Amino acid sequence: MELLSAAPEGRLPLEFVPLVCAGLLNGLNGVAAAVLLIDGPFHEVGSSEYGYAIAGREAGAKGCRTALSCGCAGR
Numbered sequence: 349m350e351l352l353s354a355a356p357e358g359r360l361p362l363e364f365v366p367l368v369c370a371g372l373l374n375g376l377n378g379v380a381a382a383v384l385l386i387d388g389p390f391h392e393v394g395s396s397e398y399g400y401a402i403a404g405r406e407a408g409a410k411g412c413r414t415a416l417s418c419g420c421a422g423r
Contacts, residue, residue: 349376350383355385355386360387360389364390368404371401372405373404375407375408375409375411376411383411
């Protein structure tokens with residue numbers, strides 16, 4: 349997987365990007381993908397490492413479902 353983060357550091361602190369990446373890898377389940385990270389709202393109280401990992405996993409899984417449903421997979 350290739351990950352490009354274009355999220356402003358004020359919106360997504362750099363220390364959370366590897367957690368999103370790990371979640372994406374888990375959610376993609378071995379499917380090759382290029383991912384552009386454009387946002388990731390951070391809140392001092394409500395943001396957690398676990399939350400960003402789950403968000404990445406859910407985004408990866410949704411990307412796979414979307415690719416399969418539109419017939420894009422395997423091209």
